[in-house]
Amino acid sequence: MAFDLLIWEGIRAAGLLAYALLSLGVVLGLATRTRAFDALLRRGWINELHQSLSVASLAAVAGHVAFILLNTHEPFSLSAVFVPYASAWQPLAVTLGVAGMYLTTLVVVSSWLRSHIGQKVWRAIHYAGFAAWGLALGHGLTAGSDTQATWVMWLYASSAVAVGLLLAYRMLGGVPEKQLGARGVS
Secondary structure (H helix, E strand, O other), X not given: OHHHHHHHHHHHHHHHHHHHHHHXXXXXXXXXXXXXXXXXXXXXXXXXXXXXHHHHHHHHXXXXXXXXXXXXXXXXOHHHHHOOOOOOOOHHHHHXXXXXXXXXXXXXXXXXXXXXXXXXXXXXXXXHHHHHHHHHHHHHHHHOOOOOOXXXXXXXHHHHHHHHHHHHHHHOOOOOHHHHHHHOOO
């Protein structure tokens, strides 16, 4: 019984950690692109942290999946956690998580291969990070047992506001060209 509770806590903690890390990674990626935090932090540092958080979010997802596979209360097969709609338990909610996991993996791997696949292809793939984050949010909202907890709702809401505001800022042009000087937009 104590082992089951430990597994249950691990599933929840790893899932929420993965979401928080992914959210911070997306926020910092947008901050790098828009130069929104340039007055506060060095861009190189922000970009390195963005990349590290993305990798760390995948490590947390791996922990989340491992705990799910160890769960005896609601058993999951390998196909249930790796194949969309293969789960008997909340198939749509699980599929959102599976798809988010795959997209996040694709974005991270494409970044490692950036010099081989080229800037255009990398950027096109990198936009999938927004979809991955949205899928992770949808997974948490529909499958998360802690979704009704006040602090979890604040996590979801604050990350959605941060991503939404920075994305709107990015779409509206970010920092005006005259403030960029000779550096240009990356």
